[in-house]
Amino acid sequence: MSSITVWFIRCAMVYFVIAVLLGIMMSVVGPAYPIMPIHVHFNLLGWMSMMVYGVGYHILPRFSGRPLWSEPLSTAQLWLANIGLIGMAAGWWIRSVSGSYIILLVFSVAEGVSIVFFALNMLKTIKAALPPKPAAK
Numbered sequence: 001m002s003s004i005t006v007w008f009i010r011c012a013m014v015y016f017v018i019a020v021l022l023g024i025m026m027s028v029v030g031p032a033y034p035i036m037p038i039h040v041h042f043n044l045l046g047w048m049s050m051m052v053y054g055v056g057y058h059i060l061p062r063f064s065g066r067p068l069w070s071e072p073l074s075t076a077q078l079w080l081a082n083i084g085l086i087g088m089a090a091g092w093w094i095r096s097v098s099g100s101y102i103i104l105l106v107f108s109v110a111e112g113v114s115i116v117f118f119a120l121n122m123l124k125t126i127k128a129a130l131p132p133k134p135a136a137k
Contacts, residue, residue, distance in 0.1 A: 001058055004074045008054030011082060015046025034092040041092075045085050045111060053081070053118055061125055069124035077117035084111030 019042035022035055029035075061068045068074060087107025094103045 005054045005058040012050035015042045019043040034096040038089045064126045077114045080114035
């Protein structure tokens with residue numbers, strides 16, 4: 001596996017454990033703001049999306065028969081996705097304390113850009129695939 005695949009899967013596992021711990025905490029104290037949206041984001045953007053990114057970076061180039069369109073873009077996406085998610089978690093907390101949503105907004109945009117990076121990289125990778133050769137007669 002490529003290092004980008006491994007890093008996305010490692011991150012997914014870390015976020016999965018954190019999300020489960022937050023879920024257990026909420027089972028004791030009840031659904032508490034801002035813990036609930038942080039739990040949800042760690043599950044969906046951390047655990048699920050990071051796993052999808054890792055598997056996508058591993059499988060789609062192989063399915064297309066072509067190398068990944070841009071390794072640097074995948075590295076930028078890894079950093080931006082993690083910074084965005086951690087920043088969003090902090091933003092939910094800050095919003096609950098001060099009412100300010102600016103931090104949440106800034107890091108949500110960063111997360112959105114990371115998703116666009118992934119989509120672009122995957123679309124360019126699969127677009128580069130050669131059409132299948134016609135069957136011999």
